[in-house]
Structures are given as C-alpha cells and as structure tokens.
Amino acid sequence: MIDKHLNDDEIQQYVLQKAAPDVDIVKHIESCRICKIKAAQYSMLFEGIQQQEKPVFDFDLADFVIKQLPQSQRKVSNDKLFFYFIILISAFSLSIFFYFFGNSLFNLFKGIAPILIATIITAVICLFIFLCFDMHRKYQTQMKTLNFY
C-alpha cells in the first residue's frame, strides 16, 4: 500500500476513472482521510463544471453566416474565371508564336552543339522548379498571414 499522500494528478485520474484505477491507489484513498476529502472535492468540482450553463449566442448564427455566403461564393467563382482566362490567353499567345515563328525557333538551335542545348534545357528546368517552389512557399506564407486557417 502507498504510505505517503497521493499527488493531485493521481487523485484526478482516480476521480475521472478514465483508466482502471491502480489497486494501491484505491486502497490508499479508502484509508487516508486527507486524500479521500481531496478526491471528494475533485469529484464535486467536475460535477460543478459539467453543470455549468452552456453559452449561447443572442443571435441566430446560422442565418447570420448564410446571409454572407453568396458574396463569398461569387468571389471564388470570379477568381476561377480569371485563372482560366489567364491560361487561355497564355495558350493563345504561345500557339500564335509557334505558328508564325516555329520554324525560325527550330533553325535557331540547328547550329548549336547538343551538349549546349542540353545545358540550356537543364538550367531552364532547374530555374523553373526553383521558381515554382519559391512561389509556393511565398503563397503559403501569405495565406498564413491572411489568417485563412
């Protein structure tokens, strides 16, 4: 059996009874007046907390929020529209460029050694990956600053 008084953590655990109580702890509480009173006080405290009135808002939260939603939805769809518009414009510009200057672009690389082309392509890909990564990192920082989540 435990000789000295139980600490608050042990008494709280005993009262909460989330896990099967240790036999020694139960025996001690049954025989120790101080720990028994402490356990009763904690039990009364937990009961008191559970009996506290639940807070409620003095307005209809659901109605209040729903009224604000259509505006947000329109904003989201406008953002998407703008994104698709940019993609469309980029695709159109690229196809015009390749249609008129495709051959010239191909001739531009004709005289260059393959190793040089490979170097240029590798550098461009590395730079592109780095920029994408940096952009994503900045986007995440901005979203955090904007307090979105």
Added chain:
Amino acid sequence: MNNQNKNNLTDQILVEKVLRSDTNAFKVIIKNTEGLVTQIVSKMIPGGEDRKDIAQDIYLKAFQKLGSFKFKSKLSTWIGQIAYNTCINHLSKKKLLLIENHNDEDKSDDETLVIMNEKNNPFNSETEKIIFNKELSEILKREIDKLSPVYRTLITLYHNEELNYSEIAEITGLPEGTVKSYLFRARKTLRNNLLFTYKKEAL
C-alpha cells in the same frame, strides 16, 4: 457500422452538398457544430461584440476551405480547429495573455486547505447541500472566468464537450502530453482557488 464511420459518412454527404452550392447543407453543418464553436469562442474571447464577428469569420473560413477538408478527422473537430486558431490569432493581435502563471501554491498549504474546508463541510443536511451547490456553481463560474483563455477552453472541451485528449490536441494543435499537463494544472488551480474563495466567503 460504428459511430465514427457514421459521422464520417454524414460529414461526407454534407460537404459534397455544400461543394455543389447547397447552402442548406452548410446551415446543417453550422447547426451541428454551433455548440462547440460557441463554447470555444465564449471561453477564448472576453468581449461580446467581438464574439459575433469571430463566429462569423470562423464559418466563412470553413466555407471557403471546405474543398480542402480531407476527412482525416471529424468535420466538427476541423471546424473546432479553425475556431481555436481564429481566437488565438485574435488574442495575439490584441496582445492578450494566453496562459498565465497561476501561483496557487502561495494561497495556502494544500493539506490545511483540505482540513479547513472539511470543518466547513456543507454536506450536513440536504437543504445545506442544495444551498451549497447553488453557491458553488456561482463561485465556480467566477473562478473559471479567472482562468487563462487556453485553460478555460481546455476545461470546457474536456468536461463539457466531453472530447478526449487526442481530439482536444487536434483542435488546439498542442501535443497530447501538453493537453494533459495543462488540464491537470487548470483543475488543480481551479480546485485551490475554489476552496480558497469558498473558505473566504464562509468566514
């Protein structure tokens, strides 16, 4: 089918409906989670008018981010997480203390407190017990309000919302061990303050 799966299925159906622009489904989500959000906001934010704006902000954020919800937790836990983070950000902006040092040790020696309150034992008769419970409830409300916002919220999530440690850890973003330790300290502080106040008022 267990409760967790049932909840996930209901959450999934509701989220899909909201993503298909069904605002009524979002209203159901608000109704289902309003209790938890109200508890978090009320315990974290002291002012009344701020609470209204924050509660609205929480659900607008949830609505905007609903597409990114991965069903790794319950929808209510996810919304609770948004509520908690929104309140924390609000308190940080106002430079309010999130966790205070409660020097409950100074108030009185633990054993003395137990014995002194035993002398004022309120359980002598049924009438005294009823009066005591009413008194206790009022004192307890005041003492809970004196706790720091994080302690208040943890106590409420555990004892009133009956969430387990891992759900509280998910909502608050604190490690499970920290949640347990904060809860233990909050309860101890609350008990000591309660006995100290009751002893003072009984004299």
